């Protein structure tokens with residue numbers, strides 16, 4: 001279990017009295033990372049681009065950040081970790097890097113519960129980019145159960161065939177809260193029989209981990225995922241860094257998404273031939289978000305410290321390799337805490353007559369977010385009223401536009417509350433009772 005009382009002390013936003021309950025969009029920054037940013041700001045230089053002590057020290061910290069990020073998801077090495085600006089850019093990177101491998105008759109299977117970031121790139125590929133080259137590829141969408149919020153695995157299975165190059169699925173829905181069964185989805189992708197250029201006969205699996213990595217332990221090795229993407233601004237770090245994990249053999253075969261500086265091998269540029277850098281730098285064109293990368297890795301270290309021994313810096317700012325057992329335990333504590341928060345939230349929200357609550361009824365089947373609608377109130381009005389009562393929520397489609405249309409919502413919108421490690425039961429009670437007050441005046 002989490003010691004929320006201790007954790008809250010490290011968050012200036014919480015100490016300022018805010019009830020931060022829009023965490024599925026972005027989380028808040030702890031004081032340790034703010035201090036670290038200040039410290040780094042007076043001693044950094046660019047990475048891989050200087051001989052000064054400052055440049056070499058920054059390069060060391062920057063490269064160490066890749067080690068931490070790899071260890072967090074049990075990736076075999078830093079060669080598997082490519083950093084982009086966010087989840088969206090990481091998914092686009094996969095799309096552009098695989099672009100030249102698609103053949104007429106291929107398909108991509110994704111789902112109705114995706115964030116637009118894991119649907120629109122595939123839509124763009126199939127409807128706008130490949131047709132310009134005379135290549136016809138279909139984008140297929142698997143359904144989910146409107147009542148339980150669970151992915152329809154039978155339907156997914158029926159869509160995947162021996163022309164499915166890629167199955168793209170979210171690890172957890174940012175609208176329904178549903179945690180998807182990654183193992184089962186992987187089995188479906190594995191059995192497709194699609195002949196990849198490497199000779200492998202199966203579909204690749206891309207998991208959108210934006211709502212998964214901050215809340216649930218993900219072991220990319222054990223799950224044997226091909227591509228896993230997430231953003232650090234949803235797990236305590238500042239904005240600006242997202243990660244792509246990919247299997248090394250895939251990255252070796254893939255084209256770079258961005259071309260330019262640092263992704264080329266030293267000296268290997270001539271008018272007729274360019275040689276690429278080794279992994280992961282082959283995919284790191286131009287000066288990266290250096291400070292953001294260092295802070296993102298430290299946000300992982302801090303998250304584990306918070307979840308296991310808040311106030312004690314065992315991993316934060318140390319060289320200690322992340323022990324897989326500690327990552328597992330820390331993430332299990334976070335999941336358990338979120339289950340408790342969701343139990344409370346669902347209890348209160350379910351007592352509001354007429355309220356439609358989306359997603360699984362069982363709190364252990366969901367992450368710590370809950371979206372709802374009331375037939376008599378606009379979700380935007382609910383969110384505005386919540387704001388007046390000091391509760392931060394989000395109304396809209398949360399970029400899960402397909403799913404909102406799937407429910408035939410007009411406008412395609414719902415109101416969502418989402419919690420994280422610094423929220424306690426009191427926050428949840430206040431937020432959900434405020435919803436009740438707005439809707440029932442009780």
Ligand SMILES: Cc1ncc(COP(=O)(O)O)c(C=O)c1O
Nearest residue numbers: 086087088115117174210211231
């Ligand atoms: C499931 C899911 N995928 C993708 C994204 C996009 O993340 P980003 O805006 O960091 O690219 C989000 C953000 O809310 C999300 O919840």
